[in-house]
Amino acid sequence: NRQFTLASRPHGAPTDENFTLKTVQLPALEQGDVLLRTIYLSLDPYMRGRMSDAKSYAEPVAIGEVMVGATVCQVEQSKNDQFTQGEWVLAYTGWQEYAIVKGDGLMSLGHAPSKPSYALGIMGMPGFTAYMGLLDIGAPQEGETVVVAAATGPVGATVGQIAKLKGCKVVGVAGGSDKCQYAVDKLGFDTCIDHRADDFAEQLNKACDKGIDVYYENVGGKVFDAVLPLLNTAARIPLCGLVSQYNATELPQGPDRLGMLMGQLLTKRIKMQGFIIFDDYGHRYDEFAADMQTWLSEGKIHYREHLVDGFENTLNAFNDMISGKNFGKTVVQVNQP
Template sequence: MPQSPDRNRQILLASRPVGAPVPENFSLVETPVPTPGPGQMLLRNLWMSLDPYMRGRMSDAKSYADPVPVGGVMPCGAVSRVMQSNLDGYQPGDLVMCYTAGWQDYSLSDGTMVFKLDPDMPEPSQALGVLGMPGFTGYMGLLDIGQPKPGETVVVAAATGPVGSVVGQVAKLKGCRVVGIAGGADKCAYAVDELGFDVCLDHRLDSLADDLANACPDGIDIYFENVGGKVFDAVMPLLNPHARIPVCGLIAQYNATELPPGPDRLPALMRLLLSQRIRMQAFIIFDNYGPHYPEFLAQMTPWVAEGKVKVKEHRIEGLENAPQGLIGLLEGQNFGKVVVRIAD
């Protein structure tokens, strides 16, 4: 559908997926460009973020956030330009990051969950990744829950993704030994050669459990959990006394329609947590750490500028390609933070 300057393209949730999402779960429509009312501003969305949590929002199962209604606009964060403003503190031309933008060309905002950006920011899409919610998640989860100490062993899955790559690089800056887990030899090589991980293992290999045991001869002090599934199964026997496990996601299970086969692992996990005195804590970044966002930016921005934290993006062109982008993300097809360019 070609874009019209006086129309607003939107991608809606057409139906709830059963298992993995398919293209038919989405629909692309056109509506008039909205007009801001008192206390509102009109945003032109330039870049939008695709993230694993979106799969949960497509379901009507009870969760930490309300499900997207069938026929509703898919949610996302976006980097946007202010087009019109009836809101104090915002002027046309301002560049902002808005976490309530949605999969559409234009959106209205009352300023909630909106952050001003440097209008001359060289790579605005980074505000959705390393300098946005994913980077913030990795940074706070590692430092507050993980509490890394020099010489400790940190393991992180999805090691080249936007969360895992920040976790590993910050852990190295804190003097830790870092073992990444990723899908494929190219991703593993990037984690070691570019991101500075000590080791990176391919979770697609049947030897993952043995490979991880060999890579962690002194056990695991911190496991940053954002995947679950067989990766966690391989990690469990290697956890040291007083290990810490920040939990921010379980992407391996998001498309599941039933519990995995095999014995009930919960008693073994509970016994392990008790006997090893392990701290396992889940968190939702803005629920738990929202007020800390400015201090995160103050630290991460110079790290990125100085090359101490490196960034890789998986860029998709065009709003209309966002559904396939999310489907691919949930299948592990991306290499780096997934962002969609909606407009220049």
């Protein structure tokens, strides 16, 4: 059984030196135990926070511990009455090929789920995050303009598509022309702007000719700088993530913009609210799952995965995701089903 344990805390982007790839022997199962074989490992931006010991909403991974993460596994062996061999489960076993767990905390996906990996994306944490942040905090109304960055990732793509279903104008922001084209052609966004373009702020201004009513914040940085002056009175900002800052080692360059931000929030009565999906909305998962199942079965929501083969490629895949080299939800294929 191979596993990645945290060897040291990264400064900036994580490197091979920050992890140890270990091979460990698995102990024999005790009564109540389930042996899980990882099929899919989800890679998500929040993991960068767990590598760091800066104060946050969740405890960091301790040095020497297996890196955390959601997984979709198959039961290889079971000494637990509730799980049988071959059954698929959603688990939280982290960056390892196998794990022995007690049954609690596992969610059964049955013996023959049609798309087991969806539990890590569109039907799981990222999809749920998009749904609650947009609908509960963003509260988009028909005809309003919604802007979302990381527009082809699992959160952003879902936000934009739900906003379209609610009758909004949707302006995506993504890295590169392929992603932007996909956001318009496949996801149905009205337009999508490449944040790497020199005239990005100007293009965003043109695209949002009636201002911005909802800015779903995934990235921060220069995207937010360009969004701020375009926000309408009574705009809402679900503050979901700030991926442009996750590897930062110092405060951003340039003049202090805090006074301007506060002034805009005040005079335009803007609501900006952070949220942590399961802490704040765990009790509403069923509502999301019902709507999303319906939309998927009606073909109203598209979902794209970025499947990376090989457990040893996990760290590279994580860094690719943070820096935008992914195209869709990043999932590592750890073992074959």
